[in-house]
Amino acid sequence: MSAAIKEAFFKVLVVGDGAVGKTSMCTQITTQEFFSDYNLTVGCDFFIKRFYVNNISVTLQLFDIGGQDQFEKLRKAFAGGAKGIFLTFDITRRDSFYNLEQWYESVKDNLDFRAPMFLIATKKDLRKSAEIWSEDITSFQEKLAFDAYFETSAYIGEGINEAFEAMGKMLLSRFDENEYSKEAQKMKFLEGAQRGVRS
Ligand code: G3D
């Protein structure tokens, strides 16, 4: 008799300056769009990424939070209950790297204390114009103690799946099965309700 497949659900934030490539990255790995009607209204994009880790069906609900000032309060509200965070910067823009500390400050109170924090460099294909080097990454590690670092490119499709799957694995190791499977049940119910409303 085969065991029932376990399901896990986690809300994960994707933050960083405008134009660093958040939407391009999320779009590339997304298996299904979710609540997309809200996107224009509130300056926040939602994506769903699903994959398996050791027979567990893992769903990451990604919140790509816009940087517009008028959404400051909403941003805080959206960050609530997040279980993980991707801090993203453009490898060719030093300012986008230095702004990450501020991005982290703006959401950290709404993040679970166990939340894995991954640092993501985007636009790896433009490495020849890079403004950020390994010494910068090391000093950032000393300051913010992030859990992993990935260099990615949405253009050449590198590093993105690896980053999201590593996030999934770390989430499974840090959170309790009761917690993540309860969230998965709750989301199934909401998705069913949403389909019902649309049909
Ligand atoms: P954002 O969601 O963080 O604001 P976007 O960023 O995903 O909208 O991307 C901003 C710009 O960066 C876009 O260019 C996009 O095509 C480009 N971009 C995203 N990812 C990559 C990448 O991996 N490599 C390169 N070279 N460019 C990338 P435009 O010109 O359309 O505004």
Ligand code: MG
């Ligand atoms: Mg975007």
